[in-house]
Amino acid sequence: MSTDERTAGLEVDDGIRALLLLMPRVVGRAKRLGVPDELRSFSLAPRHLSLLANLVFEGPMTVNALAARLEVAPTTVSLMVSELSRHGVLERNPDEADRRRTIVGIAAAHEKSVNDWLGGSARAWRKVLEPLTAEQRQTFVDTFRAYEQELTAEHD
Template sequence: MSTAAREPAGMAVDEGIRHLLLLMPRVVGRAKKMRVPEELQSFSLAPRHLSLLANLVFEGPMTVNDLAARLEVAPTTVSLMVGDLSRQGVLERRSDEVDRRRTIVGIAAAHEKSVNAWLGSSARAWRKVLAPLTPEQRRLFVDTFRAYEDQLAAED
């Protein structure tokens, strides 16, 4: 029997850290290379705008409250971002057909194709790697990634 057959299927903590220390800079580097489409470069989009736009690409148009819940920020914060991007023509606001008191936010038709091409590749990549996992494995991955981000924030 080979030595590999007797070793546990998992990975030691230090080995995992070594792999991630090599992998994370590559992932960040690839994310930074996702060039903003030329027609959007004049809008001075910040990382918070990218998260908002990525959620609209992935989920489609939604209310400010739904966006706030997904972005884990206050609705007033999302309202400010939506107002800014609406004034610039990146987003459109419309009344909800079911409840006219609610406002639905979506990517403006003039920019929908370029925003989808730009940010959609990330969602497609996540779908491809997460789909084969069990729901429990996906939860573990997301929880671990969130805990990593929380730990980095705690050390700032």
């Protein structure tokens, strides 16, 4: 496909056909990432992957910051952090700037394997999003979010 063909746009049905072909490939690729051996016994759910991926991308942060990134309540994140801390995947440390706050991070023993496992996703997103304008990135994210919401509404 030439650049002219890509910039000319797609009719709605052509876009749907392309995405119906592409989405199973993306989901299949994501499933093949394979949980690192040392984390397999922890029964990690998609919510755990989002939490870990945010820590890989952003680095250690507070429960409230994680909750904001994950768009869930702090109590939900606190429960996930407690669960992953019990397994030694995450560690909590006092915030040096404010001892009343706790910073959550990936435990040193698992940092390399989690980064190797989930870091590629952030690198791939960066590579495909960087060439876009801020408006194009916003449109893409808004469209992807709306798609997820429509799938949720359709199955509820």
